[in-house]
Amino acid sequence: MIRHHPSQELLLEYAAGTLSSGMALCVNMHLKYCPHCAEIVDRMTHVGGMLMEELEPVEVAPDSFDALMQRIDEEDMLAAEVKNTKGLDRARELLSNWIPGGWNVVSWKPQWFKIYEFLLATSEDGRERLSLQRINAGGVAPVHSHYGREVTVVLEGGFSDEQGVYQAGDFIIKDQQHKHRPRAHENEDCICLALLEAPVRLTGPVGQWIERLRNFFSPQMYNQTSRDSA
Amino acid sequence: MTARANVVPLRSRAHMETPQPPVNGASDNEMTPAQYLGGLVKRIAETRDRNAFRELYTSHAPKIKAYAIKQGMIEFADELVQEVMINIWRRAGQFDPSKANASTWIFAIARNARIDFLRKRGRMSAEVQVETDYLWDLPGGDEPVEEHNRNKAADAVRDSLSILPTEQRDVIAKVYLEDKSHQRVADELDLPLGTVKSRVRLALQKLNAVLQEDLI
Ligand SMILES: [Zn+2]
Numbered sequence: 074m075i076r077h078h079p080s081q082e083l084l085l086e087y088a089a090g091t092l093s094s095g096m097a098l099c100v101n102m103h104l105k106y107c108p109h110c111a112e113i114v115d116r117m118t119h120v121g122g123m124l125m126e127e128l129e130p131v132e133v134a135p136d137s138f139d140a141l142m143q144r145i146d147e148e149d150m151l152a153a154e155v156k157n158t159k160g161l162d163r164a165r166e167l168l169s170n171w172i173p174g175g176w177n178v179v180s181w182k183p184q185w186f187k188i189y190e191f192l193l194a195t196s197e198d199g200r201e202r203l204s205l206q207r208i209n210a211g212g213v214a215p216v217h218s219h220y221g222r223e224v225t226v227v228l229e230g231g232f233s234d235e236q237g238v239y240q241a242g243d244f245i246i247k248d249q250q251h252k253h254r255p256r257a258h259e260n261e262d263c264i265c266l267a268l269l270e271a272p273v274r275l276t277g278p279v280g281q282w283i284e285r286l287r288n289f290f291s292p293q294m295y296n297q298t299s300r301d302s303a
Numbered sequence: 304m305t306a307r308a309n310v311v312p313l314r315s316r317a318h319m320e321t322p323q324p325p326v327n328g329a330s331d332n333e334m335t336p337a338q339y340l341g342g343l344v345k346r347i348a349e350t351r352d353r354n355a356f357r358e359l360y361t362s363h364a365p366k367i368k369a370y371a372i373k374q375g376m377i378e379f380a381d382e383l384v385q386e387v388m389i390n391i392w393r394r395a396g397q398f399d400p401s402k403a404n405a406s407t408w409i410f411a412i413a414r415n416a417r418i419d420f421l422r423k424r425g426r427m428s429a430e431v432q433v434e435t436d437y438l439w440d441l442p443g444g445d446e447p448v449e450e451h452n453r454n455k456a457a458d459a460v461r462d463s464l465s466i467l468p469t470e471q472r473d474v475i476a477k478v479y480l481e482d483k484s485h486q487r488v489a490d491e492l493d494l495p496l497g498t499v500k501s502r503v504r505l506a507l508q509k510l511n512a513v514l515q516e517d518l519i
Contacts, residue, residue, distance in 0.1 A: 081507045082500075089479040090414040090439060094422065097438040104440070115403075118442050119460050120510065121414065121479045122407035128480070130365030131372060133384060138360050141388055142353065170437055 075107050077243040084110060088117035095194070095203045095268045098167070099244065102226045102266055105163035106242025164228055168205075168266075176205055176228070176264055187212025187257075202269040208232060208257035216254045221270030223247045230263035232256055337457065340405035341398070348395035360388060367413050373480045374417055386416045394441070403443030404457050411441045463510050471506035474499055 079087075079100050086092050087100045104111045165175050171193045172179050181189035187209040194203045206225075208214060224246050231240045234253040239245060247253060257263040334342065340362075346355035367387050371380035390412045398408055419435040467475070477488045489499040 082503060085475075085478060085503070085507065087439070090418050091478065094438055101438055101440065115407075115442055116460055118411055118414075119404060119407045119457055120464060120475070122404060122410035123461055123464060124476050124479050125366055125370050125410045125413065126406050128366050128369035128373070131368040131380070133364045133368055133381065137364070137381065137384070138357055141360070141385055144385070145389060145392055167437060170434070 075103075075109075075240065075242040077237070077239060077245050078107065078110050079103060079244050079246075081113075084114055085117055088114050088121055093201070095196075095201055096224065098203070099224045099226050099266060099268050102164055102167060102228070103242060103244040105167060107244075172205075176207075179205065181207055185215055188214055202267075204267050204269075206265045206267045208255065208263045208265075210257055210261050210263075211259050212257045212263075214255045216252060221248070222268075223270070224268040226266045228264045228266055230261040231258045232263045232265075233258070337404050337406060338400070340409075341400040344391070344395050344398045344405055344408070345400065347392060348398065356392060359391065363409060364388065367409075370413055370480060371417070375481070376417070376420070379420065383413075383416055383420060386420065387413045390416060397441070397443075399443050403441075407442050407457075411439070415439050415441070460510070467506055467509055471502050471509070474502045475506045478503065 083092070083096075083100060087097060092100065104114060168176065172191075176191070179191045181191050184190050189207040189209075191205040191207075192202070193205065195201065205228075210230075224244070225239075226245075227239050227241050227243045229241055231238065231243075232255045233239065234255045236251065236253060340359070343355045343359045346352040347359070364384050367384045368380050371377075371383040376383060387409075391409065394412065398405070415435050418439065422435060464472070474488055474492070477491070481488075488494075489496040492499065
């Protein structure tokens with residue numbers, strides 16, 4: 074049972090097409106698991122369709138249709154169908170664009186005890202990071218908070234922290250105010266899609282020490298104040 | 304550019320704008336504009352019917368161009384129109400009227416073409432190499448909803464949109480049609496961010512009754 078959904082505002086921005094690619098992926102991943110939000114997005118998209126129908130038309134060049142048909146005749150082909158499967162299969166299929174073999178065969182990079190990461194993409198400035206995270210059964214991440222937003226979509230298994238319990242499909246946003254310590258369920262590994270809008274800030278005693286080292290080595294990256302989420 | 308000039312001109316009844324179908328009453332044997340438009344898409348898909356395509360082009364190219372201009376893509380507006388139309392031609396076979404409304408589908412194609420255009424030109428910095436259509440699904444992927452129910456939901460959405468107060472409608476239209484984050488809408492309308500957020504929230508609450516109705 075999915076209990077954590079993206080906000081209505083976020084779904085609206087998704088339907089309108091104004092989210093970043095990384096955020097859109099996270100929202101879409103949730104939609105693969107959540108028929109409820111998928112239906113809302115359908116209806117919101119419908120609102121977009123109606124608003125577009127209401128726009129004051131702007132004239133196009135009279136010969137533009139013929140030019141279009143000429144182009145179509147030269148390069149006509151059918152678009153590849155984007156297949157639609159359900160739930161976990163859909164999630165796997167969406168990710169197969171990065172990891173054709175699925176998340177079971179990627180080379181996970183150890184991060185901490187029982188914690189692994191597989192990097193999918195980073196932004197050019199390095200401040201946005203899209204990755205898969207794995208916490209092995211019973212594993213506990215170090216206490217941390219964030220400089221920016223962290224979006225997590227649970228793909229498989231589940232975890233809990235001070236604020237709640239999360240299952241496959243749940244969509245979770247944490248920001249600067251949230252200090253947390255994710256803990257995987259005892260009996261299965263937890264795999265999540267994570268979008269980090271700015272680097273994580275470690276807050277425990279050991280974390281603070283690591284944090285100081287980080288600042289020492291790359292002050293430009295970790296000292297900036299977080300980007301406004303808007 | 305003043306804020307006023309940016310306000311989307313909205314007409315009261317959206318569905319009168321679609322191609323000129325029989326009548327608007329939608330009794331049992333008359334087509335609604337959406338059904339008529341869907342019929343055009345179907346003809347394009349099944350027989351590569353160029354007359355149907357020309358008709359759809361004539362009715363919708365000017366709207367897509369208007370959308371592109373609203374999005375601030377003035378110099379690329381014609382290019383975007385061509386992209387969207389090519390996608391409609393190519394994807395017509397994937398359109399299923401039992402799963403989606405034709406104008407919703409066209410909007411989604413236009414939205415995705417716009418995103419694609421911006422992504423290819425690298426305006427969005429954090430780019431991931433994956434097709435836009437994977438990140439933003441086109442409507443109609445899931446199980447067919449009974450057409451009657453889909454039409455009912457569509458009507459309800461349209462009706463609730465038409466009774467939104469103008470100020471709420473304007474912010475919603477800006478979010479949809481002008482690629483604006485809430486922050487940028489606030490800047491342009493010269494309103495505090497909180498006001499914009501609360502207008503969006505109020506509009507969503509009103510739409511919500513409809514957006515959430517009878518959900519799974
Ligand atoms: Zn949901």
